Every structure is written in structure tokens, then in C-alpha cells.
Amino acid sequence: MYLTAAGVIMTLSVIYIGMGISATTGASPEYSSEREIAASVFEPAYLKLHRTGELKQRADRLWQLMEKCDLCPRSCGAERIKGRTGFCGASGTRLNVSSFHAHYGEERPLVGRGGSGTIFFAHCNLKCSFCQNYDISHLGRGSTTTVEGLAEMMLRLQGRGCHNINLVTPTHYSAHILKALDIAASKGLRTPLVYNTSGWESVEILRELDGIVDIYLPDFKIFDPEKSGKYMAGAVSYPEITKKAILEMHRQVGVAKPESDGIIYRGLMIRHLVMPNDVSGSLKVMEWIAENLPKDTYINIMAQYRPAYKAYDHPEISRPVRGEEYRSVVERARELGLTNLDVQEFRWMRQ
Ligand code: SF4
Numbered sequence: 001m002y003l004t005a006a007g008v009i010m011t012l013s014v015i016y017i018g019m020g021i022s023a024t025t026g027a028s029p030e031y032s033s034e035r036e037i038a039a040s041v042f043e044p045a046y047l048k049l050h051r052t053g054e055l056k057q058r059a060d061r062l063w064q065l066m067e068k069c070d071l072c073p074r075s076c077g078a079e080r081i082k083g084r085t086g087f088c089g090a091s092g093t094r095l096n097v098s099s100f101h102a103h104y105g106e107e108r109p110l111v112g113r114g115g116s117g118t119i120f121f122a123h124c125n126l127k128c129s130f131c132q133n134y135d136i137s138h139l140g141r142g143s144t145t146t147v148e149g150l151a152e153m154m155l156r157l158q159g160r161g162c163h164n165i166n167l168v169t170p171t172h173y174s175a176h177i178l179k180a181l182d183i184a185a186s187k188g189l190r191t192p193l194v195y196n197t198s199g200w201e202s203v204e205i206l207r208e209l210d211g212i213v214d215i216y217l218p219d220f221k222i223f224d225p226e227k228s229g230k231y232m233a234g235a236v237s238y239p240e241i242t243k244k245a246i247l248e249m250h251r252q253v254g255v256a257k258p259e260s261d262g263i264i265y266r267g268l269m270i271r272h273l274v275m276p277n278d279v280s281g282s283l284k285v286m287e288w289i290a291e292n293l294p295k296d297t298y299i300n301i302m303a304q305y306r307p308a309y310k311a312y313d314h315p316e317i318s319r320p321v322r323g324e325e326y327r328s329v330v331e332r333a334r335e336l337g338l339t340n341l342d343v344q345e346f347r348w349m350r351q
Helices: 029-041 046-052 054-064 147-160 171-186 203-208 225-231 238-253 282-292 309-313 323-335
Strands: 095-103 116-121 143-145 165-168 193-197 215-218 267-273 298-302 341-343
Touching: 046 054, 046 171, 054 171, 054 203, 095 147, 116 147, 143 147, 147 165, 147 171, 171 203, 203 238, 215 238, 225 238, 238 267, 238 282, 267 282, 282 298, 282 323, 298 323, 323 341
Parallel strands: 116 165, 165 193, 193 215, 215 267, 267 298, 298 341
Antiparallel strands: 095 116, 095 143
């Protein structure tokens, strides 16, 4: 859910033109051979369930959960099928997308040469007070589209040569996504699916995604429930639920390892944003990962915290993270024997 270090959203409007897309499913010429190689060695998880009809059934089951919405741990019970708006801001069953494009600021094994095919969904169930994308997550900036329109976006990103379909903040639209995926799969989609989430996911919903998602990309943002409640709209359950969710994600897809082309096609990739004054509980996050997951679990330790939105209301998160704060997290992760760290340059950071 965070933009990574180089991850500046190119535009906040929905992009249909100017992407160099040659055709709905046609690869852009410069990447065609790479796409062909990837396609020859990898089949995304969802294709099997699409062929058996299970993907459609799961989409229907998730859709029914919007009667009294229970798609996320907020469990606010909004009657979305009747058009009511949930805590997340999603209005009824209307689908709101902020932008979609080839993104070159995500983790390197997701970006490769063709970019990560990000689809940014509007609204969010967590509503962090320090959100860097608050205009999308809190204010719901985006455009209404349909399930068919979402399927078309997936196909266009594949046609552009993107290495994956990267669903950013997907939780409140999981039913729409599965319906769109089923349509796109019938039209030739075979690009891996990235579930790019805050980590605050209910295990029951994740089980419905088993065999559909190829790459889970969860944040583990804050370790202390008091802090998560304070900065995430009362979500004191964030640490406990996120731990369970990450374990379930790992059970489904295992450790993320790049293939010979340097691209990750399957696995768990955790993001942790180091916050000032140890609000994120970073050392504890690293210790929990070391104790509960394989030592080669992919962890992106992110340094780019900047105060945004309502962060200035809280002195302890109203400044960037310092170099010494970031370095101590990296050092602890290494001491713990964690070997697959995506670490950012921090010599330029203020000490
Ligand atoms: S996804 Fe939105 S509407 Fe559904 S339970 Fe969560 S906050 Fe409520």
C-alpha cells in the first residue's frame, strides 16, 4: 500500500491512453520475447480455478458477503448490496479505481523491464492518519468503472508488457476483483496477480483467495495495538490480525524467490515502513518475522516515511525517520539471521 522509494504515482487520473499499449492482449514489441519466456515457465494460480469454474463460485461467495459487509476485519456490516456505504468509503457495489499504469517504483523483482501493472483502488478500510495517498484512500479520488472495465485494465497492463497485475488496496473490492479476473482469464490473461495490502486481512477471506493470488505483498506497519488503534482509526486488532494474515499468506504461496529472469512470480513479500520514534515497533516486527517465518522471507525495510495528511497533529510522527533509526532496524534484522532484505540507501538520511 505504500509507494516505494522511487514510487511516485505518475498521474492520479485513470490512464487509458499514452501507455504504449498495442492491443488488448498484444505485447508491446520491445518486451515480447521476455513475456514469451515468462509465459512458457509460469502459469498463474487463478487459471486452474478459472477452468474448473471455482473462480466464479468464489467471486459469487465474496459478493454475497457485501449483504452485510464482512470483507475486512472492520466487519462494519454495511449493506453494500443495497447501496449503503461502508466504513472504508466504498459506496454500495460501485467500483472506484484511481489509476492504472505500468509502475516502475515498486520492488525491483516486480518491476523488471516491463514494470509492475498497478491498479490503484480508491478508498481504504484502515484509514491511517499518516497515509501518503490520503486523497485516494480517505477522499476516494478516482473514477467509477465496472467489473468488465476492471478486466479490461488487467488485459491492457498485460498487453503493455507488465510482469504482474498489482492490485493496490484491494480488500474492499475483492469480490469485484475475482469477477473481473474470471472475465480477463477467459480473454487470455495469464499474468501473475499481486495482492498489495495493508496486511489487515481476515483469514477467512484469504482462504477464498487461496489458489488465486500468486504474490502477496502485505505491509506489517505497526506492532503495538495501542499505536495501531491511535493511528489507524481504532484498529487495535491490526497487529494480531496482520500476524495471522501473513502466516496464512505464507502457507499459500511460500517464500518469494526470483526466477532466472530476476522476476518474482510467486511468494510472500513483506513491506515494513520504519516510522520515527519507533512508532512502528520495527525491531519487534523483525523479531516476529524471524521467529515465525523462514529466514529467507523477502522483507522490504522502507526508509521513506514522510509526515502526510494528519501526521502533523501528532508530534511523534511529524518528522521523517532518521538514518540512525533506520540503520538500527536493518542491523537487528541481520543479527536475527534474516537474509532476504530489500534495504534502502540511508547515508543521505539525516542522523
Ligand atoms: S470492506 Fe468496507 S464495507 Fe466491508 S467490512 Fe470492510 S470497511 Fe466495511
